[in-house]
Structures are given as C-alpha cells and as structure tokens.
Amino acid sequence: MMNVLEKISSDMSEFSKSEKKVAEVILANPQSAIHSSIATLAKLSNVSEPTVNRFCRRLDTKGYPDFKLHLAQSLANGTPYVNRHVDEFDGPAEYTNKIFESTMASLEVARQSIDIAMVNRVVDLLTQAKKISFFGLGASSSVAHDAVNKFFRFNVPVVYFEDILMQRMSCMNSTEGDVVIFISHTGRTKSLVDVAQIARANDAMVIGITSADTPLAKECNYVLSLEVPEDTDLYMPMASRIAQLTLIDVLATGFTLRRGNKFRENLKRLKDTLRSSRYVKDNL
C-alpha cells in the first residue's frame, strides 16, 4: 500500500480545483493537518466540509478520520532510522542508540525481503533431513554455531565445523538426504563457495542463507536470500549477522511447529533437565 502523502502529490493532476486547494494546504503542513478537524481544514482551504470529505474518499480512505490515520502513519514512516552510521565524535549514548536503531531498521528491511514460500520449503527439507550441517566463516561462523545449538535441542543429527578443512571433509562425506546450510552475507567468500560445490557434487541438498545473485547463491539448490543494508567490506558485520540469526530462529520455529505436539513435549522435558543446572529464582 502506498503512502498517503506520496499519493497526494502523485495524484495531484487528477484532483478538481477545490480538491487541489485541500491538497496544497495538507502538503504545506501535514503535521498540523492531522490535528485539525474537517471544519478547520475546510476553512483553511477555503472549501466546504463535504469537499474535504470527498477529497479523502478519492484517496481510497473511508472518510476524514480514516484519512487522518493514514496521514499520521505516512508521517511516522517518513522519519526512519535506517542509515544512522556512527561517527567518530559520537559519545556512548549516541553510538549505543545508533547501533540499536540501525539494527532494528535492518531487521525490518530483512523481514520484508524474505521469501515466505522458500522458508516453508526449507523447513520441509530440514524436517526430512538425515543430517543437517551448518557452515559459515568469519562472522557467519558464530551464526552457524548458534544454529547448531538450536537444532541440537531437537535431537536431530547436526554438524558444525569452524575449520574450513573440516567443513570440506564433512561435505565430501555427505550423501543424499543430507542438508547442508551455508551462511554468508556477501556470498563471495571463495573457500565457502568451494565447499558448497563439493557438497552439491556429493548429492547433499545445499541451502544458502546469503544475499541474492551471489556466487554462493548460484551453487545452492535453494537460497534463502536476505537483503540487509550493510557493507561488510567497509564496516564490521553487525546487522547482517543479526538478520541471519533471526532467520535461524524462524527456521527452528517452523521446524518445531512441523514436528507437532508430541515433539514439543519432548522439548519441554529437555528444558526441565536443564533447569536443574540452574539457581532457581527463589533462593537468590
């Protein structure tokens, strides 16, 4: 759905004379528009109230109050916090907030880039896998590490190596029915692409969590592409990692749901076991 504020400017030519008046008043100061009643806005525009109402309907809203709601939303969206890069004069308060905010913004972008049908397909493959491997290098290696942690709880055979040679050997031994997931933001790490080729040559199902249209993506049977606005050539990998982890959460959740109720009970029992290794809240 299109932003109302944009729609007003783009549809300007289709408006009638009085409607244009209204449009101009709103565009001149949208912030004040959302706090005016239909009467005051009509007066400001030198038109009658029903004209304002018709103007709202022309923009596919139910009426004036509904229009204000949409307008408020476009205004809120108009101030996004996407590219708030830290600069060298930032104090702790500034850089802390900037990093948190840009991480959240990147997650939102990543979320919108996800192909849901592909998520579903990958979950399918995971539930049927004989063995699941997670491989990544550099910053993505800890993502793979995390994925293993998660899937290990599900009591499925799961494999992870930090070392590129071990990854290579592991893939050489893979067979049909094995699923290998490669994680890389850039999708351009040579050695990882090599390993993916090996896995594929050995009939493993190769899945990539990476950016679209990259060398790694080309080697995969299925690609879960993540679009994260981050240039890891210039900056430390931050948001890309977080987005990957969240996607892992999504896969793990899909996996749990697919396995059904009895499976979730098993999980609960595992949790109960873990609990005994903890200090309970009461005897603090």
Add this chain to the structure above:
Amino acid sequence: MMNVLEKISSDMSEFSKSEKKVAEVILANPQSAIHSSIATLAKLSNVSEPTVNRFCRRLDTKGYPDFKLHLAQSLANGTPYVNRHVDEFDGPAEYTNKIFESTMASLEVARQSIDIAMVNRVVDLLTQAKKISFFGLGASSSVAHDAVNKFFRFNVPVVYFEDILMQRMSCMNSTEGDVVIFISHTGRTKSLVDVAQIARANDAMVIGITSADTPLAKECNYVLSLEVPEDTDLYMPMASRIAQLTLIDVLATGFTLRRGNKFRENLKRLKDTLRSSRYVKDNL
C-alpha cells in the same frame, strides 16, 4: 517521545482494573483498535466510554481521536507489540513475521534498559585490558564466539572456550589486568557462576552481560544488565541472544572509537587483506 504501544505495556502496572481491560484489548489487536470508535472499543473491553477516554488521557493524549493518531503512528513505525508469541496454528508467513517483529520489539526494550555510563566504563576497561576472555554456555556460547570474532580483528589478545572445563582452567590462570566477560541471559547457570567466582578470586576484572539481580550479576565487578522480555525456561532463547549480540556490537564500536584514528586505519588494512579471499562483485 515514547511509542504509545510500548507505553501501554510499560505503564500496565499503573492502570486501574478497567483501564487494564482496555489496554489488553488494544494490545491484543492494535490494528483493529485504530479502526474502532470509542463506543465499540468500550463494548469490547466491557467498560464505559468515559473509561476509555480517561485511559487515553492517562497516556498523555488529548482524547480518543488523538490517541488513535498516536497509535497509528506507533504501528507505522514497525515497533509492534513485544509478546507476539507464535502459536501452533501459525503458518510460515505468521511465524516469520511474529519472530521478526518480536525480535525488533525486544531490541527496543533492551536498548532502553542499558546503562550508558556502564557501557562507557566497560569500554574503558576493555581498552586497557591485557587479555579479554568471553565465556558463555548454551545459546550464549555462540554470542561469546561472535564477540571473539569481533575483538580478534582489533588485534588484542582475546580468548574463548566453549568447554566449561577449559573456561575454568583459563580463569584459574587469569591475573590482574585481565578482563573476563560472562554472558548469560538467566544469570543462573551454576557452572558459569562458579567460573566467574574463580576468575574473580584470581584478580581478573569480571564483567557480566546478564539480567540484573541474578547470582551471576552478584559475582561481577561490573554488570551490563540487559532487560529482555523472554522466558528462556519455557522458550528457546531468541531475542535475548540478539540483544546480547547487539550489545557486543556497541562495545566493539566503543572500543574502536576509543582507540582513535590510527587504529581504524589498521582495521581498514585488515579488511583489504580479507577482500582478496573473496569473489569481487564484477566477475560474477
């Protein structure tokens, strides 16, 4: 200015009985709330209209229509309600969105819980450390892994062990000037608390990334407390992990800034080296 939706959840304790009813109805489906009149919302909440109106005023809005405006804006900002738990009937689209949304929301909560002065102090300690160790168990182990990855690039002596025994031994050998960072959402993992005790007994500077007022927090010289609305006793650790990682990003950033310009040039050179191990974008 605070997001209304968050304010509702955070002020929940200050609401009266009937106001809580209203709050719950709104939180259950904020999207539908902005399309209801005060009368229908009152009926849905089983309270009278003036109660709804009073509820709006308590949230520092001028009245019901103004409240709806604010609500619409919070929804547009993509910071939706925290506790959108996945249920077993959710399809891939639902659980994907729920997980991303609640992750973003948790990050926002975490951000607000951070003690900036403490961040600054910890960054200070890190820049002066002879050696930095990161330890975590379970889900937090991959966070420690990630932290090591980051700080390794800074060319500082950095240590990480996944194995609890190795962690123990490492801490037994620590000396004054060493900084040991323990990562744990619950702060109640017995063996990790033990290791923290050992580290402290050996004059290491012990820092915790954990929830406030936990056994682990008590063992630390400094605590970077993170408040994440997640019950890891019942659910898989998701948002807690992400918040920890983001905090690591903050620390790493603070570290870089503190080290100054010459240091950042070194980093750039390291990046250039890494680049040669990648496929460049052109010869796709």
Add this chain to the structure above:
DNA sequence: ATTAATTTGTAATTTTACTACATTTGTAGT
C-alpha cells in the same frame, strides 16, 4: 445558448466524543 454533466456548497442527520454528575467500590480509621 441551452442542456447535461460535473463540481461545489448548504443544511439536516447521524455518528462520535466529551462533560458533569451519580453510583459504586474500595480503604482506613474508629
């Protein structure tokens, strides 16, 4: 220039939100 179509405005109606006041519920002190 006349008529039909479109646009705009007026006035009445309906919906919505708000206020003042009454009732209920809860609480603290005797």
Add this chain to the structure above:
DNA sequence: ACTACAAATGTAGTAAAATTACAAATTAAT
C-alpha cells in the same frame, strides 16, 4: 463491623464532528 472518605466507574445529557442528501453553481458540449 461500621463510618467516612477517596478512588474508580458508569449514566445520561451535551457538544462537536463527520457524513448524507439535496440544491445551486459552474463547466463543457452540442
């Protein structure tokens, strides 16, 4: 356990806002 006071909630009436139906005015077309 009762009274008195305070807080919370609801009722009913009022004010405001938005929408509708219709009439007047403008515009375009023959």
